[in-house]
Amino acid sequence: MSVLEARGLAYRAEGRPLVEDASFRLEPGELTMLIGPNGSGKSTLLRLALGLLAPAAGEALIDGASVRSLSPMARARKAAYLPQTRPLAWPMPVRDVIALGRFAYGAAPGRLAAEDAAAVARAIAACRLAGFEDRAADTLSGGELARVHLARALAAEAPLLVADEPVAALDPRYQHEVAQLFAAAAHEGRGVLTVVHDLTLAARYADRLIWMKNGRIVADGSVAETMTAERLAHVFGIEAEIAHSGSRMSLTVAGPAR
Amino acid sequence: MTARANALLVLALVGAVLLALLLGSVPLSPVRVLSALGLQGNPGDTLVVWQIRLPRALAAAVVGAALGMSGAALQGLLRNPLAEPGILGVSATAALFATFVLFFGLAGAGPLVLPLAAIAGALAATLVVAVAALRTRSAVTLILVGIGLSSFSAALMALLMNLAPNPFTLADMINWTLGTVANRSFADLAYAAPFLAIGGAILLTTRRGLAALALGEEAAEGVGLDLRRQRLAVILGAGLATGAAVSLAGAIGFVGIVAPHLVRPFVGYDPARLLAPSALLGALVLVLADIGVRLLSTDSELRLGVVAALIGAPIFVWIAARGRLVR
Numbered sequence: 001m002s003v004l005e006a007r008g009l010a011y012r013a014e015g016r017p018l019v020e021d022a023s024f025r026l027e028p029g030e031l032t033m034l035i036g037p038n039g040s041g042k043s044t045l046l047r048l049a050l051g052l053l054a055p056a057a058g059e060a061l062i063d064g065a066s067v068r069s070l071s072p073m074a075r076a077r078k079a080a081y082l083p084q085t086r087p088l089a090w091p092m093p094v095r096d097v098i099a100l101g102r103f104a105y106g107a108a109p110g111r112l113a114a115e116d117a118a119a120v121a122r123a124i125a126a127c128r129l130a131g132f133e134d135r136a137a138d139t140l141s142g143g144e145l146a147r148v149h150l151a152r153a154l155a156a157e158a159p160l161l162v163a164d165e166p167v168a169a170l171d172p173r174y175q176h177e178v179a180q181l182f183a184a185a186a187h188e189g190r191g192v193l194t195v196v197h198d199l200t201l202a203a204r205y206a207d208r209l210i211w212m213k214n215g216r217i218v219a220d221g222s223v224a225e226t227m228t229a230e231r232l233a234h235v236f237g238i239e240a241e242i243a244h245s246g247s248r249m250s251l252t253v254a255g256p257a258r
Numbered sequence: 259m260t261a262r263a264n265a266l267l268v269l270a271l272v273g274a275v276l277l278a279l280l281l282g283s284v285p286l287s288p289v290r291v292l293s294a295l296g297l298q299g300n301p302g303d304t305l306v307v308w309q310i311r312l313p314r315a316l317a318a319a320v321v322g323a324a325l326g327m328s329g330a331a332l333q334g335l336l337r338n339p340l341a342e343p344g345i346l347g348v349s350a351t352a353a354l355f356a357t358f359v360l361f362f363g364l365a366g367a368g369p370l371v372l373p374l375a376a377i378a379g380a381l382a383a384t385l386v387v388a389v390a391a392l393r394t395r396s397a398v399t400l401i402l403v404g405i406g407l408s409s410f411s412a413a414l415m416a417l418l419m420n421l422a423p424n425p426f427t428l429a430d431m432i433n434w435t436l437g438t439v440a441n442r443s444f445a446d447l448a449y450a451a452p453f454l455a456i457g458g459a460i461l462l463t464t465r466r467g468l469a470a471l472a473l474g475e476e477a478a479e480g481v482g483l484d485l486r487r488q489r490l491a492v493i494l495g496a497g498l499a500t501g502a503a504v505s506l507a508g509a510i511g512f513v514g515i516v517a518p519h520l521v522r523p524f525v526g527y528d529p530a531r532l533l534a535p536s537a538l539l540g541a542l543v544l545v546l547a548d549i550g551v552r553l554l555s556t557d558s559e560l561r562l563g564v565v566a567a568l569i570g571a572p573i574f575v576w577i578a579a580r581g582r583l584v585r
């Protein structure tokens with residue numbers, strides 16, 4: 001069974017369609033990246049898929065169950081979500097922020113059952129945050145904070161992980177580190193869906209790409225199948241060159257398409 | 259750490275209430291206070307302790323606790339360090355209803371008319387904000403509705419004062435808005451108690467959700483929080499507790515905003531573990547401030563609300579200036 005299945009999802013805001021007839025399936029063990037230009041409906045599609053927005057048409061199924069029929073807690077135990085804006089209201093210690101990932105299991109910071117504490121410890125180890133546990137979140141660098149938020153999502157140990165631009169505004173080293181953490185999370189058997197803006201990163205790490213333009217899914221497949229110069233020109237309006245060397249693929253963007 | 263902070267605050271609060279029984283225009287020795295508490299002292303002492311000092315100290319304590327806890331919960335819900343119990347418009351509307359009663363001279367109809375009118379005002383405002391919470395997704399809208407409600411109530415109150423039939427009515431209105439726990443009885447405490455208890459209990463059930471909201475509303479929904487239910491619960495709880503506090507003591511500012519800030523570093527900035535110590539500190543501060551009010555001999559008695567604001571506002575500026583208030 002697919003971890004996540006979208007069937008003909010559509011969403012309108014003030015009469016304007018933001019997402020139209022979007023269907024896809026997400027299998028466990030795959031790192032799927034959702035790419036497309038600004039305003040193509042990627043974030044909206046993620047929220048629809050998680051049931052955080054009510055679709056105008058279609059439905060999303062997580063683990064075979066319609067997301068809108070699941071209680072927030074039941075949904076959170078199946079799908080961890082990392083939204084685009086991640087403003088922390090208070091300078092809480094890192095351990096407590098990560099502990100909030102166990103909310104759906106009845107845990108709270110400072111009140112973790114043995115299982116919750118073990119899950120938090122695994123997430124801290126996976127994101128290499130050992131030694132940071134007692135640091136206040138407002139003293140961390142952008143890259144460290146991104147790892148904290150990822151650890152929070154991983155601590156839920158849900159079969160599905162959905163993230164909206166987890167590497168935005170990180171320097172190249174952190175981008176690759178975080179992308180590798182996502183790849184590792186997927187290859188452990190989770191379904192992972194993440195929006196990414198950096199095309200070279202997508203080409204390097206994605207097992208599968210879903211391309212969006214103007215609210216529609218225009219392509220869906222492996223990097224090798226879908227990443228072509230024509231599609232980059234069509235979807236992103238850029239002129240790019242793609243070179244293959246062995247199993248690696250490199251992407252050079254020349255500039256906006258004429 | 260949190261448990262120790264709570265234990266210390268409880269001890270300090272018990273000590274402050276005992277101090278409030280000892281001190282006053284007629285100082286009583288600890289022995290006399292204890293025997294009066296056990297109803298075995300001389301009748302005069304028993305009267306002073308049971309009828310005057312104890313209800314007054316307890317009123318200060320529960321008002322402080324309600325304001326402290328409501329402030330902590332609202333700051334957590336709105337993710338805004340400037341939120342305070344008055345932000346929902348509850349305090350202003352309660353004050354408006356009380357002023358209305360004074361304006362039409364209805365307060366003489368019975369001892370509970372005035373506080374019950376205040377409670378009714380608080381409930382009306384709570385209802386309006388709760389309806390707004392059901393209809394909007396944005397927390398900013400809630401703040402704006404609260405501000406609008408506050409301003410409108412304040413304008414109506416100013417109108418009533420403007421049209422006050424005589425100077426005595428006007429003086430009554432102004433006095434009520436200054437905030438005091440003087441001459442409160444156990445009967446006053448008894449009518450406010452259910453609202454305080456229900457409001458406090460509702461707020462305590464929202465604790466875990468307040469912690470989740472530290473992540474932001476979207477991520478909080480993502481980890482499994484029912485955002486709409488959370489908002490309704492906090493608004494209802496804070497509305498009931500604040501309304502009861504205002505009906506008991508009138509408007510008392512700054513306790514609700516300052517108490518959470520002072521205890522936040524001691525609970526690891528966790529909005530959930532903040533509620534209990536904020537309530538305890540709010541109670542402690544008001545009991546101590548009320549002792550101060552009683553001991554300072556001035557020609558006309560100082561009002562608790564005035565003193566609380568005089569102490570609270572500079573503390574607030576000091577916290578803000580240290581820079582950790584807003585990140």
